[in-house]
Amino acid sequence: MAAAVWTGRGRRSAAVVNTVIRSRSGSSGTALKSQYDALVIGGGHNGLVAAAYLQKGGLKTAVLERRYVLGGAAVSEEIIPGFRFSRCSYLLSLLRPHIYKDLELKKHGLRVYLRDPHAFTPMLEEGVRGAPPRSLTLGSDLAMNQREISKFSHKDAKAFPAYVAHLEKLAEAIHPLLDAPPVNIPGVTTGSLRRRLAAAKTLMPIVKCGLKLGKNIPDFYEIITAPIMKILNQWFESEPLKATLATDAVIGAMTSPNNPGSGYVLLHHVMGELENEKGAWGYVEGGMGGVSQAIARAARSYGVDIFTEKDVKQVLVDSDRVAKGVVLNDGTEIHSRVVLSNATPHVTYKHLVPQAALSPEFIRATDQIDYTSPVTKLNVAVDKLPNFLASPTPDNKAGPHHQCSIHLNCESVEFLEAAYKEAMNGRPSVRPMLEMTIPSVLDPTLAPPGCHVVSLFTQFTPYHIEGREWTEQDREAFADTVFDWVEQYAPGFKNSVVGRDILVPPDLERIFGLTGGNIFHGSMSLDQLYLARPLPCLSDYRSPVKGLYLCGSGSHPGGGVMGSPGWNAALAVMADLKRR
Incomplete structure (x- = not known):
């Protein structure tokens, strides 16, 4: 409980209870059909993004959500009467601007409250001559930030603006990698010249990233591989400032600021933007379910059928290892040309896909995902x-x-x-x-x-x-x-x-449905990013079962309310269907 x-x-x-007041965020009132072009398992934000783009692309699409409420981890629930919570995910920043714009999310009710200041770190200490204990407050006003930091170190206050500019430059360079699949290594290295030239297009985001970084490529390499403390110690000396900044390097991750790779976790958390303000985070009106509801309204406006309390038991796979639809827990079969799973890779490949359709080697590899x-x-x-x-x-x-x-x-x-x-x-x-x-x-x-x-x-x-x-x-x-x-x-x-x-x-x-309780659908460690997310053999949203795709945070570029996995997966589906 x-x-x-x-x-x-x-x-x-006297009693411990789990009271949930259900909201009207469920099915669209449309009857569930027996045949669709595309089925999306899971009504989290990435699944809804994928469905919206698939429907816009001309594929009749349905979303099947296990719970009574849409949103996955980006959900609002009235747990205690009168109090409405962002029950899991709780802040918005990483949602890609082109998705925000394409799906007209403001038109569909998304409202965001920007926060300024952004961070407050109070101290546990005795105040001097009756004054309150010290605290550190950081926001968008650099002059205010410097005044706050100077309570602890004048040297750090002077260095802080350059640190912020440096981090923004590195974070900005990542953006081309977010809105495209990882490089198609097999395509670039094998096959006909025509195939190689076509696959070479997947190199463009890497090229754009490199051009944006320029002379900062070594700094970028260092921050994505180093412990964040190695970076912060180069810039700062005061513990409250370093610890406050280091929280972004471990948030949601079972890692230490002194562990290699924690630098990338920090970069992942500062690379977003909100209302054209880089690195800003905000609250969604009505809770984080407001994001999912806005995406769902956009998807429905294009013609997507969305259903709650539809628990998928298994993906239907034929004798040729091709996905043909799903079967629900109540035995209902729904057929489709393609199936997209917004579940974690573990749930998808260990519970939803018949194990006979996967090789023992692939199952062993899946078992190793952290x-x-x-x-x-x-x-x-x-x-x-x-x-x-x-x-x-x-x-x-x-x-x-x-x-x-x-x-x-x-x-x-x-x-x-x-x-x-x-x-x-x-x-x-x-x-x-x-x-x-x-x-x-x-x-x-x-x-x-x-x-x-x-x-x-x-x-x-x-x-x-x-x-x-x-x-x-x-x-x-x-x-x-x-x-x-x-x-x-x-x-x-x-x-x-x-x-x-x-x-x-x-x-x-x-x-x-977060395997291990991991909010990112899998650790955001260097061995599980980009070409290796979720596995080195499985980084292009496709799977060993033809017609089955991953569209959740377990695929590139990873966790956070971003939408990129759903967008990229939808593009992969439409490209494949054009080739059929």
Whole structure:
């Protein structure tokens, strides 16, 4: 059971319940047909993007979602009556601008609240001569950032603008790689000259990336391979600044800032844009389900049939290893020319595809994909805002810092390292890294007047606790640990809690289909990116079963509410059908 609802001022009710108020986000009212051109398994944002482009391309398409609500991990749910949560994914930045524009998502109801400032890191320390403890606030105003950083280091304040410009240049160079499949290595290296010339077109994004980088190619190579601390130590000396920046290098990843490859995770999290502002993150009105609903409305406007509570049991594969449709759990068969899976590679190839249709070698390779996750998500309903010692707001009115990503236990990289090591030893962190967001500060639709919804994205927690499964007592104990730490930064927080929803890695797997609880559909490590995502033999959205494609975050370019996997997969499908 994933949710514990509290009543009163922090007193837990006698029963632990999982109350979900269902929203009208399901089927379109259209009857399910027995034949389609394309079927998409899973109504997450990538599946909906793929469906929209396939339908625009002339293919009659249907989306089949297992749950009662659309969105996959980008979903809004009213867990506690009156409080609407972005239950899993909670911020928007990476959605590709051309998808935003092509699908006219604003027209279809997508509204985003930009945050400025972006990050707030309060300290746990004694104030000087009665002053509040120090804090670090970062936003779009570089002069303000420098003033904030100078509380800890004048040298770092001076270096910060150059660091931001450097990172933006590296992140901008990645963009050509996001909107295209990886290089077609077999096509470029084998076959006829005509085939090689056709495949050579897939080299263009790499060429564009290289041209954008220019003399910065060595810096790019370093950041995608190095521990992020190697990079940050070259620029800065103050621990609060380095730890705050390092959180983007480990968020969602079971890794340490001192591990190779953590630099790419940071780059992945800063390469987005929102409302033409590079690197900006924002809240979606109504929660992250607002993104999925806008894409679904766009898809329906083109003619896509979308169904919820349609649990796909298996992909139908004929004797020639060609996908012919799907069979639902109730036995209903639906036939199609192609099938796209928005599920993880593990779910797709270990549960949906008949094992006889795959070679033993491929199954073994699939078993090696890393889905390790460090994440426990807590969704909390409160009757007043947290009042931080480092930036007091005793009147329950929101300060600028309340709209930020609030980083707790992030004063030092040592804290992050220690938390990581505990999880790697099979234990939940006793001083977890906490990223708190309070979207209701900007979006009043999420909570009753005067109340708020709080998201706590916490690390590090293992999938198993010292080899055993999580119990309800374990969930409650970890949530209590998190609340105790929040209480130190914002006394009175625990007494403001109305209810809480606790999602440890096995819960994220069970509810959202995220294998291992991994929010990216597979670790974003160097051995599982680009040509190797999800496998070196499987990086072009196609599969060993002809007519079956991956369109989720387990394919290139990976996780986040981006839409690129769905877009790229749809292009691969349409290219293949033209050749048939």
